[in-house]
Amino acid sequence: MKKVAILGSTGSIGTQTLDVVSANPDDLEVVAISASSNIKMLEEQIRQFHPRLCAVYNEDKAKELEANIKDVTPACRIVSGMDGLIELAVMEESDIIITAVVGMIGIVPTIEAIKAGKDIGLANKETLVTAGHIIMPLAKEKGVSILPVDSEHSAIFQCLNGERDNHISKILLTASGGPFRGMTREQLSGVTLEMALKHPNWSMGRKITIDSSTMVNKGLEVIEAKWLFGVEPSQIEVVVQPQSIIHSMVEFDDGAVMAQLGTPDMRLPIQYALYYPKRIFLDGKRLDFSTLSEITFSKPDPDTFLGLRFAYSAIETGGSMPTVFNAANECAVARFLDGKIRFLEIYEMIDYCMKNHKNIDNPDVAQILETEKWVYDSIESRWN
């Protein structure tokens, strides 16, 4: 029985993690769940999965939930705030933490979980993007596995199965190109929130769907891949593959390219992380090559979709610059989702912050979080 704690159980990855647990009650048990404030869904999850611990970031909501689940036995302990998230991260009963929160709030709990020797199913991109230089050496020191939980990095991880001693010549990170693929900069200027929220292939959370439309998501994945697989940014090539059938590829020194293909189903990388290196049956659609017809490829357009360009620039600069890239995007996307800014202003905000940031080499967690604050303050004072 593998004991699973979920940091962010009410989002897209969190709920699909619970789906995988539901389907495999003999192998998997949920020992902890958490969310920012969605206590209605947390209550349902507590009643269905009977975790021992539930962390609610919002303190008032935590108290409210505590009152609402008084009748549940065995009792589920409610904790709150960052202390609560950390308590979840280090709880003795868990074997693996799925870090499915969105945003930089995931960094500290992830570091604490690694220190406590927990394996990490990593769905929180921001952790490696901002603190990869801290996380990866720490995981190595603690003998902890960082198991990627997104389709691209899981695909790469699967391609590396049995290849640990072989040198990676190139990572071919596939991208759907998002809903605006092929558009010009002029066309992008007229894009609405509704249009940006319609991803052609994947059903995902709102923030990541916007990031996919700007290619910032792919940029974050490039940075993440650098840390996860120990390659140089120049070894990571983004390949646009609009059907999202090839989830990513690895080219080795002999020229062989290994690829993982599949239907778009996030339960696969989640289950793979929970069972690695074992594969078990997963219900769902299979690829059907007799009806598939074709897989097409094209180059990304970094002159129009600046997300990729910013990402390569940030990772080449290193230090706190990837944090600036990520935080400026978080801040901008939140405003775009609130209808406060236009689509192209997302790029403008990232560009502004990256140009005005005094880079910090090898930042510690405090400096990373200060950088995040600096970004938010900069955007606030420049745009309000």
Added chain:
Amino acid sequence: MKKVAILGSTGSIGTQTLDVVSANPDDLEVVAISASSNIKMLEEQIRQFHPRLCAVYNEDKAKELEANIKDVTPACRIVSGMDGLIELAVMEESDIIITAVVGMIGIVPTIEAIKAGKDIGLANKETLVTAGHIIMPLAKEKGVSILPVDSEHSAIFQCLNGERDNHISKILLTASGGPFRGMTREQLSGVTLEMALKHPNWSMGRKITIDSSTMVNKGLEVIEAKWLFGVEPSQIEVVVQPQSIIHSMVEFDDGAVMAQLGTPDMRLPIQYALYYPKRIFLDGKRLDFSTLSEITFSKPDPDTFLGLRFAYSAIETGGSMPTVFNAANECAVARFLDGKIRFLEIYEMIDYCMKNHKNIDNPDVAQILETEKWVYDSIESRWN
């Protein structure tokens, strides 16, 4: 230093094996070579690679070669006939035998090599097609590795890296469809030898090129895959992928499909077999996804290209029937290459032999070779 013996060093796979050895003189050494009768090329190979042993199947040619290389030091011993091939197969100095001969002549030396504990780099399809039921248990008993040396089975083998404990749900064996893909039966009736020898993607020997145009080659590969990977024929799906970029795929229980892609270069599977599980640099063209544009898929047409249909029928019957399928094809293709029969008569000869054969369950090597003789005699008496 890995010591390599090559059964069939003058053909397409044999010479490319020598290319791989040439490129890696610090890791690989050729200790034996062989051919049916091409002593001119054997002499060149002896002078370049200095093997200790050379087997020439034709006894007269063996004597001739012996006389021609008297000046070579250190001396290369020349042996001949089937005894000579077996002597090569079991020679103490070798670590691995590349079985690159074409036809059923490879069966006995391969079995003897396995008995002597040699790893096998298997390029001779007929061995597993006709004697898979003998070879695979014997290899297991002797702890010998059977390493596939063709692009499809090597691709599958690469996809299974690190997946040994995971159940294969399906093997997706890719096929270019050959030069006549899309043709009707009527169009096929007018096909000439010259047309059949033009493969769209791969440069290969003449016999295998014809087999590719009839889809018999893919049929032989289906049977081979059954033995190599221990799956049922119903688990093997042939997918037409005309660009020959995906070399084959494996679908697992979780729906993940692992694939190996690459440019068409037989040196890759050869090198992979020689270095497995290590990958080393191989010069040559790389896949370029920015110019690749597309990979297309379609279903095979087994009503027109009967090669696949015969193969599934033969493997379902089992026993000596795959030998009949293979031997009838060998015999028919030889006649087609000599300009003696029309293209569609290849299918007629296979069909005739499979319909008239009294199947032998679990045939031993003698019975397999008798079946081959029966096929040749049957075709001779029916068509001459």
